[in-house]
Amino acid sequence: MRRWVTVLGALVAGLGLLTAWPAAIGAPARDTFNFATITKVASLDPHRITSGWDQYLLAYVYDVLVGRKRGSSEPEPRLAVSWRVSPNAKVYTVRLRQGVKFHDGSDFTAEAVKFSIERAQHFKVGAGWVLEDVERFEIVDPFTVRFTLKQPNALFLSWLDSLFIVSPSHVKKNERRPGDYAADWYADNANGTGPYRVTQRIPGDKVFLEKYEGYWGGWQAKHFRRIVQWEISEATTQRLMLERGELDAIRLFSSDDVRAMKRNPDLVIHETPSTNQFYIRLNMAAGPTTDARVRKALAYAFDYRLFYQIEDAFGPSDGPCVSEFMGGWKPSGLINELNMARARQLLQEAGVGPFRMTFLYPTGVEWERRAAEIWQSNLRQLGIILDIRTQTWPTMFAKLVAWKDTRDPATMENSYGQLWGVRYADAHAYLNFMYRSDAIGGAGRNMMYYNNPEVDRLIDQATWLPSLKARIEVYKKVCQMIADEAPDIFVGRVMMRLPMRKDVRGFYFDKLDWRIPFHHMWRE
């Protein structure tokens, strides 16, 4: 009798399991777009975030005054409807959109802009850099504001694309202590004017967004109602979940994954060249790489084609900055193919015999290691021994910055790998942060100590030129000077790729950044 009771119990439990099982791994709702990101979200605070990935998510929760047109660096009205720039590019008068409401129902006015500026300036970090040049801010009327800059800056409108606007009343309501700008609340929650509102954040796991019906930009009928961003740090897991339909798009994958996913009829791989470029930066202040002929020899010793074959997420580089910001122009004489004979000749001309040098890359960035190994094997044929070293990015960064003061031969690095993308759509975002002498140990990544006063002067000059055409002419001169000096090996340009379920429609790459335009997408 007891045995029969046991068997019956087991049967009932088994049946229960079978009926409940599918719910555990069921497909997501059709009106929900699930995607996995590449990094963990550190914070949702619009004025504290430093990661571009976090910014791409918040771009659909918050709004900016001035954005840019799709695939172009031309400014586009967002919360601003129009603007007037003084001839000397120092005074910007901006007319604001009326009738816009924050997700909590509060009104968007000039006060919100003022308060957002104060909040960003208070934290200084994240978007704080946008306001470095602002000397004075005035509210002209409830829907007009005026920025007066410390110095002429023709790029200011494109910088405003990084300043999200918050609601003053909502921030004040959520302050723990008066004047703390509700930093705690905004780390996990959000209240903007964008097309989606944050309904929940589970730290380390997911962020849930839901369609904001009152979005000022309006809605067409069939767009996704909910967006769920998953934080998954393992590429294989992301791929498996995409293939089974639990996720609609993934950000983390290898070239091998892409090749395999291209064969899957349920998936599509969206791809286009990005504005991110990979450089091998060479020490301009000490060691054999201070000689331009040696630097060029090192560049000729890199097998670009082999690298693109192994890492098919890369294509040829445009030089110091991508051609989209230069009206399609590229500097002449760019070294972008392997030529060992030329490399030998240049080393001979420089009178440099066999030597040893180092290459440093951030731990975990495997494609940088592979690039270094390709380079290493060719350098060996030239009698150059390349020591490939790795450190975590913060350690590596601190070491390279500290060297500018110590000049200690014991801690010197001859080269390192640098991936650089831009936050605003102008060639200035490359040249100023990669090559200006101020960026040595300061803002940006001039960590191999490139220093050319003429380049500094021209970059400054470009900043003051309101005409994009005139700016591009100056940028051309700068890029050509840099290409001639070859402070970097311009290894390649990164392809933006996004594997996605085939039934998702409306996706496009903006070309200039990696955003997923949720509010234009739907499922067929």
Added chain:
Amino acid sequence: MGLLILRRLAFMLLTLVGMSLFIFLVTHVVPQDPARLVAGDYATRATLEKVRRDLGLDRPLWEQYYLYMRALVRGDLGRSFMSNKPVLREILTFLPATIELSLASVVFSLVLGIGLGVLSAVHCGRVIDHLSRVISVAGAAMPIFWYGLMLQLVFYRRLGWLPVGGRLGPGVPAPPSITGFYTVDALLAGHWTTAWNAVVHLILPGLSLSFLTVAILARITRSSMLESLSQDYVRTARSKGLPERRVVMVHALRNASLPIVTVFGLRLGAVFAGAVLTEAVFAWPGIGTYAYKAIEFSDFPVIIGFAVIASMLYAMVNLFTDLVSFALDPRLKR
């Protein structure tokens, strides 16, 4: 017994101070500049200086440590550089997920490890014994993440039986937080489907995390049981006519359990460490991934806070193991 616990607690306190000092020195001596990461790529030198001042990174090392310890005494682990939120609050957010996963792994380890060990000892030299030894060797030989990926490929991709990502499936809302354990919170809230979903999500990561412990427990149980089964009291029990199951499970296993408990106690700490890899493979939002991210970001307060809490948990698990050992063999108290 009370004195012993007090002595162990005092020793635990010393360990924590030593650990905090060690981690503090290691994190601060390595040249790193978290201010740059906090401020962002475009921050000017002036902004960087301000951030360094705000974070207290411009002060001498001894002063930074003194301030840290002063706050620690008040239960304040500082604020995360990454999120600007109190570290303790963040740890308490992430910790339940790791504990829940570790407990699932403990259940799998005990059931499978001891079960295999007992079966192996009872059927010594037969097929099941050989099989158990193969499993033990394989369990100890392969890394955790490999098991994780294999389980995903078989049970998620191939068979489609079990989920892999996160603590709950898509579209399943998290239960109201009471304990932080989704299984318990969902049951308390009466959300049966959510509870079931949470349990199913625990299976693959829990199994993956338990493999090494299963292997070690199976081997130690087998050898300990073989010794026990050859003792006179087992022969006496059998000659008294007791059923074999009772002889094995009560008489032999109880006497064989002391080394099992000791080894298991040591493994509990390792389970916590192994959770870092398992969490990464299964997108489990626990303290392991949180700490890993902090290391990547040089988030000193989080790294030290994590080390302090992890050492405390490890010390408490050891204390608990000792207490269980005393209960099993009161002679050890002497």
